[in-house]
Amino acid sequence: MRWLVDGMNVIGTRPDNWWRDRDAAMLALVDRLERWAAEEGDDVTVVFERPPRPPIRSTVIEVAHAPRPGRDAADHEIVRMLHADPHPDQIRVVTSDRWLAERVEVTGATVEGSLSFRNRIERA
Numbered sequence: 001m002r003w004l005v006d007g008m009n010v011i012g013t014r015p016d017n018w019w020r021d022r023d024a025a026m027l028a029l030v031d032r033l034e035r036w037a038a039e040e041g042d043d044v045t046v047v048f049e050r051p052p053r054p055p056i057r058s059t060v061i062e063v064a065h066a067p068r069p070g071r072d073a074a075d076h077e078i079v080r081m082l083h084a085d086p087h088p089d090q091i092r093v094v095t096s097d098r099w100l101a102e103r104v105e106v107t108g109a110t111v112e113g114s115l116s117f118r119n120r121i122e123r124a
Contacts, residue, residue: 004078005033005046006095009114013096026052034060036121045081049073075100082107 011018011025018025026048037044037060045062050069057063064081066073075097082088082104089108095101096114104111112120 001040002043002091003045004081004091004093004109005044005117006074006078006093006097006100006114007046007048008074009096010094010118013115013118023052023054027056030056030058030061030063032121032124034058036124037061039124047074047077047081072097072099075103079103079107082109 007026007029008022011022011029030046033044033046036042044060045064048063048065050073051065052063064077066077075095078093078095078100082091082093085091091109092112093100093104093109094112094114094117095104101111
């Protein structure tokens with residue numbers, strides 16, 4: 001399975017004070033995703049609204065960000081990625097955003113809710 005993950009949506013599923021240090025929350029999510037992807041063997045790309053500071057590197061998953069930060073920037077980047085992919089029907093997008101979910105389904109990709117996905121990766 002190939003996954004495109006709306007990173008801040010997954011982070012925002014738990015009120016664990018992530019907003020006090022967004023970069024640390026991004027790093028923690030990437031760490032969880034790396035462990036899960038290594039165990040499952042799935043292809044995972046996490047998309048953030050802006051580049052993490054300092055940059056996060058991974059040899060297990062792809063860490064991407066929108067070209068310009070801003071409201072819904074990651075959503076727009078995910079839609080762009082889906083349209084650029086020759087097989088969007090083989091991708092599952094993780095998001096809580098209704099707007100994004102509607103655009104994802106038009107491409108033939110499927111959607112999983114952010115909370116459901118977070119529970120999935122935390123069980124790994």
